[in-house]
Amino acid sequence: AQSVAQPEDQVNVAEGNPLTVKCTYSVSGNPYLFWYVQYPNRGLQFLLKYITGDNLVKGSYGFEAEFNKSQTSFHLKKPSALVSDSALYFCAVRDSGSGNTGKLIFGQGTTLQVKP
Amino acid sequence: NAGVTQTPKFQVLKTGQSMTLQCAQDMNHNSMYWYRQDPGMGLRLIYYSASEGTTDKGEVPNGYNVSRLNKREFSLRLESAAPSQTSVYFCASSEIDRASQPQHFGDGTRLSIL
Numbered sequence: 001a002q003s004v005a006q007p008e009d010q011v012n013v014a015e016g017n018p019l020t021v022k023c024t025y026s027v028s029g030n031p032y033l034f035w036y037v038q039y040p041n042r043g044l045q046f047l048l049k050y051i052t053g054d055n056l057v058k059g060s061y062g063f064e065a066e067f068n069k070s071q072t073s074f075h076l077k078k079p080s081a082l083v084s085d086s087a088l089y090f091c092a093v094r095d096s097g098s099g100n101t102g103k104l105i106f107g108q109g110t111t112l113q114v115k116p
Numbered sequence: 117n118a119g120v121t122q123t124p125k126f127q128v129l130k131t132g133q134s135m136t137l138q139c140a141q142d143m144n145h146n147s148m149y150w151y152r153q154d155p156g157m158g159l160r161l162i163y164y165s166a167s168e169g170t171t172d173k174g175e176v177p178n179g180y181n182v183s184r185l186n187k188r189e190f191s192l193r194l195e196s197a198a199p200s201q202t203s204v205y206f207c208a209s210s211e212i213d214r215a216s217q218p219q220h221f222g223d224g225t226r227l228s229i230l
Contacts, residue, residue: 041223
């Protein structure tokens with residue numbers, strides 16, 4: 001069965017320190033992977049995606065993610081965290097059994113708390 | 117530049133009442149989706165519409181119906197609301213035949229069923 005796991009419910013980091021939000025996936029075929037961010041009382045906003053090519057992908061707001069095929073992981077990273085990065089982060093993978101419909105399977109989300 | 121618009125933003129219902137959640141997108145996307153978000157469970161797909169005129173069940177379709185009114189609009193109906201349907205509902209859209217493209221989300225409808 002296809003799935004996405006975010007093993008940490010919450011990640012705490014001090015402002016200015018690097019941050020990592022973890023994601024592992026299980027999917028048949030080549031994965032299409034996405035990260036989204038959700039601020040309070042808002043919808044999800046797209047941050048970045050991995051489809052093919054370079055394993056390190058760069059996205060919005062200084063975020064990047066590293067695709068690791070052998071570890072089936074797609075961890076979100078940022079070199080220097082900001083208090084404004086505090087939000088709920090979701091990892092998602094395309095449902096490869098859905099043809100080309102774009103259906104996604106989401107992880108349960110990780111709350112990032114950046115303290116001043 | 118509205119993107120995906122959902123109405124209403126908040127709603128309180130009594131058990132057994134019916135309600136339709138509205139969603140419209142102005143990005144000329146063909147595919148639209150309805151999700152529910154519950155604490156600790158991420159987003160779960162209720163129904164989706166790959167293109168105008170088609171709808172399909174997602175992971176948690178029971179208790180819901182959908183209508184793809186036209187290319188822009190995709191509504192979600194609760195025929196007889198139950199407390200278990202208390203949740204935040206999100207509508208999203210994406211380009212057809214572009215599984216590599218991200219989905220765009222509305223700001224959600226917060227639904228409470230008493």
